[in-house]
Amino acid sequence: MPARVTTLKELAASLGLSITTVSRALAGHQQIALKTRERVAQAARQAGYVANTAARTLVSGRSGFVGLVLPIRGPHLVDSFLGEFVTGLGEGLVAHGADLILATAAQDQAELAVLRHVVESGRADGVVITRIAEVDERLAYLRNRGFPFVAHGRLLDSDFAYNWLDTDGAHAFGEAFDMLYDLGHRHFGLVTISEPMTFRHLRQDGLAAAIARRGDPSVRLDVATASRFDRGARIQAVNRLLQGPSRPTAIIALFDELALTVMEEAARTGLTVPRDLSVIGFDNVLASAYAPPGLTTFDASIRQCAREIADMLLTIIAEKPAEPLTRLIRPALVSRASHGPAPRTRKMTPA
Amino acid sequence: MPARVTTLKELAASLGLSITTVSRALAGHQQIALKTRERVAQAARQAGYVANTAARTLVSGRSGFVGLVLPIRGPHLVDSFLGEFVTGLGEGLVAHGADLILATAAQDQAELAVLRHVVESGRADGVVITRIAEVDERLAYLRNRGFPFVAHGRLLDSDFAYNWLDTDGAHAFGEAFDMLYDLGHRHFGLVTISEPMTFRHLRQDGLAAAIARRGDPSVRLDVATASRFDRGARIQAVNRLLQGPSRPTAIIALFDELALTVMEEAARTGLTVPRDLSVIGFDNVLASAYAPPGLTTFDASIRQCAREIADMLLTIIAEKPAEPLTRLIRPALVSRASHGPAPRTRKMTPA
DNA sequence: AGCAAAATTTAAAACGTTTGCAATTTCGAA
DNA sequence: TTCGAAATTGCAAACGTTTTAAATTTTGCT
Numbered sequence: 148m149p150a151r152v153t154t155l156k157e158l159a160a161s162l163g164l165s166i167t168t169v170s171r172a173l174a175g176h177q178q179i180a181l182k183t184r185e186r187v188a189q190a191a192r193q194a195g196y197v198a199n200t201a202a203r204t205l206v207s208g209r210s211g212f213v214g215l216v217l218p219i220r221g222p223h224l225v226d227s228f229l230g231e232f233v234t235g236l237g238e239g240l241v242a243h244g245a246d247l248i249l250a251t252a253a254q255d256q257a258e259l260a261v262l263r264h265v266v267e268s269g270r271a272d273g274v275v276i277t278r279i280a281e282v283d284e285r286l287a288y289l290r291n292r293g294f295p296f297v298a299h300g301r302l303l304d305s306d307f308a309y310n311w312l313d314t315d316g317a318h319a320f321g322e323a324f325d326m327l328y329d330l331g332h333r334h335f336g337l338v339t340i341s342e343p344m345t346f347r348h349l350r351q352d353g354l355a356a357a358i359a360r361r362g363d364p365s366v367r368l369d370v371a372t373a374s375r376f377d378r379g380a381r382i383q384a385v386n387r388l389l390q391g392p393s394r395p396t397a398i399i400a401l402f403d404e405l406a407l408t409v410m411e412e413a414a415r416t417g418l419t420v421p422r423d424l425s426v427i428g429f430d431n432v433l434a435s436a437y438a439p440p441g442l443t444t445f446d447a448s449i450r451q452c453a454r455e456i457a458d459m460l461l462t463i464i465a466e467k468p469a470e471p472l473t474r475l476i477r478p479a480l481v482s483r484a485s486h487g488p489a490p491r492t493r494k495m496t497p498a
Numbered sequence: 499m500p501a502r503v504t505t506l507k508e509l510a511a512s513l514g515l516s517i518t519t520v521s522r523a524l525a526g527h528q529q530i531a532l533k534t535r536e537r538v539a540q541a542a543r544q545a546g547y548v549a550n551t552a553a554r555t556l557v558s559g560r561s562g563f564v565g566l567v568l569p570i571r572g573p574h575l576v577d578s579f580l581g582e583f584v585t586g587l588g589e590g591l592v593a594h595g596a597d598l599i600l601a602t603a604a605q606d607q608a609e610l611a612v613l614r615h616v617v618e619s620g621r622a623d624g625v626v627i628t629r630i631a632e633v634d635e636r637l638a639y640l641r642n643r644g645f646p647f648v649a650h651g652r653l654l655d656s657d658f659a660y661n662w663l664d665t666d667g668a669h670a671f672g673e674a675f676d677m678l679y680d681l682g683h684r685h686f687g688l689v690t691i692s693e694p695m696t697f698r699h700l701r702q703d704g705l706a707a708a709i710a711r712r713g714d715p716s717v718r719l720d721v722a723t724a725s726r727f728d729r730g731a732r733i734q735a736v737n738r739l740l741q742g743p744s745r746p747t748a749i750i751a752l753f754d755e756l757a758l759t760v761m762e763e764a765a766r767t768g769l770t771v772p773r774d775l776s777v778i779g780f781d782n783v784l785a786s787a788y789a790p791p792g793l794t795t796f797d798a799s800i801r802q803c804a805r806e807i808a809d810m811l812l813t814i815i816a817e818k819p820a821e822p823l824t825r826l827i828r829p830a831l832v833s834r835a836s837h838g839p840a841p842r843t844r845k846m847t848p849a
Numbered sequence: 850a851g852c853a854a855a856a857t858t859t860a861a862a863a864c865g866t867t868t869g870c871a872a873t874t875t876c877g878a879a
Numbered sequence: 880t881t882c883g884a885a886a887t888t889g890c891a892a893a894c895g896t897t898t899t900a901a902a903t904t905t906t907g908c909t
């Protein structure tokens with residue numbers, strides 16, 4: 148078994164070369180004789196030498212890490228978003244030899260403070276931020292700081308440009324409306340959340356725009372709002388829609404979790420999906436395939452998006468492009484069995 | 499807006515103190531006058547000073563990171579394991595100010611090589627390894643290297659002790675058998691995988707032990723095996739169990755994904771769960787709650803386990819306990835609607 | 850053989866922090 | 880006052896690497 152070589156100094160000594168030469172040889176500099184480069188590479192491989200990250204980072208100013216702040220959420224992690232996102236980032240990063248660092252923000256701790264810490268400590272060369280809020284201090288901070296970042300999601304309007312990748316929720320919601328309209332639906336319901344996330348507005352606006360495009364005054368839209376994290380309130384909101392004197396024939400939910408609640412409540416109150424009610428979600432979470440009769444939804448392909456975000460960020464770090472990079476991904480309709488033609492006769496909700 | 503203070507040197511200069519004093523003051527050393535400590539803390543806070551991680555790591559030998567190697571899996575990430583695991587680790591780490599680094603192993607790249615790189619580069623003070631294989635070179639490497647680690651899962655037998663946390667799959671499978679036996683089932687099916695993971699043996703052995711404990715010769719167990727990653731083969735294996743001349747009245751699946759396949763295939767071939775067939779899974783993935791009629795399974799509470807793993811690892815790093823830490827978590831039965839009394843009359847499979 | 854240019858190697862500084870040891874200041878008692 | 884001890888602060892080395900600038904060796908020509 149080979150002697151444990153931990154440092155460049157030891158490796159250099161064992162080769163009878165200077166630290167400088169070994170360092171350069173390993174980095175593949177042309178100025179080092181080919182024969183020497185090979186000899187060094189061979190010795191390093193055999194000794195299992197790996198350069199110390201801290202030392203390299205300290206002198207080069209590059210850590211080779213990309214940061215992601217992980218907000219601790221409630222006890223029920225109901226989707227695979229994080230897993231897919233992280234996997235996608237990993238895939239994107241590994242191609243360039245970069246790694247991911249995940250800094251956790253404790254529940255009471257502002258996410259901004261953790262982000263700041265990651266940036267100021269030099270742990271990462273760039274960061275990814277997700278779940279963009281209407282007024283997002285992270286964006287302002289990173290922008291002021293001039294620190295490389297890519298946002299997953301967008302601001303509604305901003306007086307500055309930045310790098311982002313977003314799924315085109317507006318387009319998806321327009322598509323959902325058009326499809327349902329063509330199936331004869333005229334009375335729509337929208338289940339949405341009260342949290343100030345921008346994706347909510349983007350999707351709602353896309354729906355409103357699609358409605359406006361039709362110019363059909365008989366189209367009606369009822370909106371029910373609840374907190375994202377309060378399951379009880381969500382169920383209540385859904386039932387406000389379902390139990391009114393006149394009930395929508397089609398409900399579009401801001402995301403699958405809400406759509407699944409709609410389907411559960413519909414079933415509980417004796418409605419059959421899609422005969423009595425069409426439901427469309429967004430995200431294509433795993434459960435949407437299993438929840439009967441199968442939820443029609445949009446696939447945002449989180450993993451693929453994350454991979455592209457990683458690519459974008461590495462490009463930004465390496466090349467500092469003058470123009471910001473932006474990318475709008477059109478989500479794909481996943482047509483399952485939760486939507487269908489509008490019912491002919493308006494049935495009242497069963498008592 | 500305060501001048502940007504990036505280094506200790508600048509902060510010290512602005513305070514008229516030496517670097518040493520400021521460093522010690524920030525570290526809270528008693529030998530520095532309280533008044534000075536307060537003055538320094540105030541200035542640091544106001545300037546937003548954060549110590550450079552690379553420099554600190556280099557000199558102290560501690561990075562404050564815990565590593566996890568992320569194997570890239572197939573295109574379909576069907577569960578929320580990674581997300582929950584990472585969230586749990588984050589929760590456990592944040593309490594001690596540690597962060598997580600995720601190193602991705604490209605598909606063709608051996609996970610061991612990536613692990614080695616993480617360890618040898620000094621990026622992490624300890625690592626977590628998951629999905630323990632029957633013969634696991636990672637364990638041997640870390641052990642030889644004397645590097646702090648915690649395994650999520652166990653070897654079947656080993657000639658050395660190490661730190662691990664595992665869910666007691668053997669107990670769960672015994673419990674599942676006992677419950678089904680008491681419901682009158684005598685003919686069992688087991689759907690398992692061909693991959694050499696230890697958890698497979700632990701669970702199967704638990705089942706075998708429970709069967710042996712009953713000492714009832716009328717108990718019969720059919721086993722179907724398929725690759726974890728080949729959906730077609732999995733479906734075939736399930737159907738071998740379902741379509742035989744005499745079919746089990748209860749099927750236990752190694753994990754939920756297989757159990758869901760059983761339920762799908764049962765429904766497809768006209769069997770009603772749980773009237774004709776009881777099905778029990780393991781993991782309690784999200785979809786198991788939605789897949790009709792609701793899968794009875796065991797909840798391994800990945801998130802909680804991960805949090806404990808983080809705690810264990812930080813303890814190991816800080817205190818280097820002489821005895822290895824081990825922890826066996828008993829998974830909780832999640833009783834849904836996929837199991838019931840054994841059918842009275844043996845129905846043949848419908849043609 | 851001798852010399853300039855090219856090729857190859859090296860010494861030393863720098864990155865920003867922690868820390869052993871020494872220097873300085875403060876303070877109470879003689 | 881003055882002295883010694885205690886309290887407080889500072890110098891300088893060290894961590895392991897990259898990189899600038901300079902030194903050394905080799906090569907090609909005459």
